[in-house]
Amino acid sequence: xxxxxxxxxxxxxxxxxxxxxxxxxxxxxxxxxxxxxxxxxxxxxxxxxxxxxxxxxxxxxxxxxxxxxxxxxxxxxxxxxxxxxxxxxxxxxxxxxxxxxxxxxxxxxxxxxxxxxxxxxxxxxxxxxxxxxxxxxxxxxxxxxxxxxxxxxxxxxxxxxxxxxxxxxxxxxxxxxxxxxxxxxxxxxxxxxxxxxxxxxxxxxxxxxxxxxxxxxxxxxxxxxxxxxxxxxxx
Numbered sequence: 001x002x003x004x005x006x007x008x009x010x011x012x013x014x015x016x017x018x019x020x021x022x023x024x025x026x027x028x029x030x031x032x033x034x035x036x037x038x039x040x041x042x043x044x045x046x047x048x049x050x051x052x053x054x055x056x057x058x059x060x061x062x063x064x065x066x067x068x069x070x071x072x073x074x075x076x077x078x079x080x081x082x083x084x085x086x087x088x089x090x091x092x093x094x095x096x097x098x099x100x101x102x103x104x105x106x107x108x109x110x111x112x113x114x115x116x117x118x119x120x121x122x123x124x125x126x127x128x129x130x131x132x133x134x135x136x137x138x139x140x141x142x143x144x145x146x147x148x149x150x151x152x153x154x155x156x157x158x159x160x161x162x163x164x165x166x167x168x169x170x171x172x173x174x175x176x177x178x179x180x181x182x183x184x185x186x187x188x189x190x191x192x193x194x195x196x197x198x199x200x201x202x203x204x205x206x207x208x209x210x211x212x213x214x215x216x217x218x219x220x221x222x223x224x225x226x227x228x229x230x231x232x233x234x235x
Contacts, residue, residue: 194220
């Protein structure tokens, strides 16, 4: 009985009522969207705030991957979130993005744009923001995107598109413009070797690389254009 009475006294005291809700960890999501989902009003008794329920509501936001809600005596609720990170855009009837954990998200309001590589699935997909990507072919495209990103962030930023042609994966770099044939999916060593070959190429050479075939393990077939020879193949 004494414990119950003490709890009631604390809850009714003006020193234990919510005066501030602090949100930390936001980079792209507007703070107001998290506060609306949390649903915690100033003046609410601090000990009556259900942190578990607030966390569940916040995690319904497609862009929020992790959330933590804590009471901070005497009068504050602290919300810490980790946002999902978009890693590629998806070609379709509307602009959607895929995050590093395979979640489909819609662009945030406010006109913010991301310079992301484009994934072109072999067939049109009906996807809804807030759902996980499950299509096997598109997942293969995403895995290659994540692989390039792990090998080189600069190469990932330079990646224009990853798509399927027949049974083979293909990728296009933006600068220089180079098409890569990846087969069923190039591995880390193949990507690292191809990128190193592009980096080490002399800038004053009279020829430029048009495409690179990575389908044969341990070998890169390069197709070049030249001012003197239209096309030559080098293994």
